[in-house]
Each structure stands twice: as C-alpha cells, then as structure tokens.
Amino acid sequence: MPSMPRTFRPRGAASRAEVNRESDERRGSAASRGYDHRWSKASATFLSRNPLCAYCALRGFVTPATCTDHLYPHRWPIYAGVFWETKWWVASCASCHSGFKQGVERQGPAALDDLARRLKRPTFH
Numbered sequence: 001m002p003s004m005p006r007t008f009r010p011r012g013a014a015s016r017a018e019v020n021r022e023s024d025e026r027r028g029s030a031a032s033r034g035y036d037h038r039w040s041k042a043s044a045t046f047l048s049r050n051p052l053c054a055y056c057a058l059r060g061f062v063t064p065a066t067c068t069d070h071l072y073p074h075r076w077p078i079y080a081g082v083f084w085e086t087k088w089w090v091a092s093c094a095s096c097h098s099g100f101k102q103g104v105e106r107q108g109p110a111a112l113d114d115l116a117r118r119l120k121r122p123t124f125h
Contacts, residue, residue, distance in 0.1 A: 042084075043068040050091035054119055055100050065091035071116055072124050073105060079124065087122055 014022075046068050056063040069092040072079040082088055092101065104111050113123040 042086075046086070046089055047091055052091060053093040053096055054090050055092055055096035058118055063093045063095075066094050067092050067097050069097050069101060071119070071121060072112055078109065082124070088116070088124075090119065090121075 047065055051065055053061075053063040053065045069090045070082065071088040071090050072082050074080070074083040104115050109125060113125055116123045
C-alpha cells in the first residue's frame with residue numbers, strides 16, 4: 001500500500017510538536033489567560049441562552065454554537081479589559097471561531113467594528 005513520503009527536515013530543525021510546545025509556553029495556560037472555572041460557568045450559561053452560532057446566522061445557516069467567542073480579542077492591547085463584557089460575547093461554532101472570525105481579526109479593528117454592526121452589537125470604537 002502506498003504511503004506518504006517522509007517529510008524532509010534539515011538537521012537541527014524543530015519538529016511541529018516542539019514549535020507548538022514553545023508557543024504554548026509563551027502564551028501561558030488557559031487559566032492564566034482567564035479561562036478558569038468562573039469563565040466555564042459563565043460561558044455555559046451564555047450558550048444555554050444563545051444556542052445557535054451567530055456567525056453562521058449572518059450567512060443564512062443554522063448551526064449549534066459550541067463556544068463563546070469574544071467579538072473583540074481581549075489579548076490585543078487596544079481591547080484590554082473586554083474579557084467580561086458580555087455585550088461583546090458571541091455564540092459561535094468551532095468552525096466559525098477558527099475560520100471566519102480569524103479572517104475578520106486579520107483585517108483589523110475596522111472589520112471587527114463592521115462585524116459588530118452586522119451582529120447588532122455596540123462597536124468598540
């Protein structure tokens with residue numbers, strides 16, 4: 001049975017696992033970033049009240065929400081302090097959280113404000 005060829009990696013190059021481990025060490029644990037028991041409880045309550053993905057709804061799809069997203073990324077210095085601002089929490093499916101929303105974030109603050117307007121939420125700016 002055919003198999004994939006081995007990946008060429010020059011001697012001394014870091015493996016994907018090593019790169020991921022180093023990245024995880026830099027960003028800290030989930031608890032150190034605020035995702036503790038209090039967050040888990042608040043997120044579960046929010047999702048029980050908002051069971052469908054708001055990002056999918058914008059595009060005409062009906063999908064169950066699986067996570068609570070921060071519309072404005074609290075890790076960005078300009079949005080420091082928005083972690084517990086529930087007006088900017090968005091019920092999201094994993095696909096939108098990891099794809100659609102990441103794309104909007106890459107476009108910058110103006111795109112996030114536009115998305116807030118489309119979701120009928122207050123804008124940050």
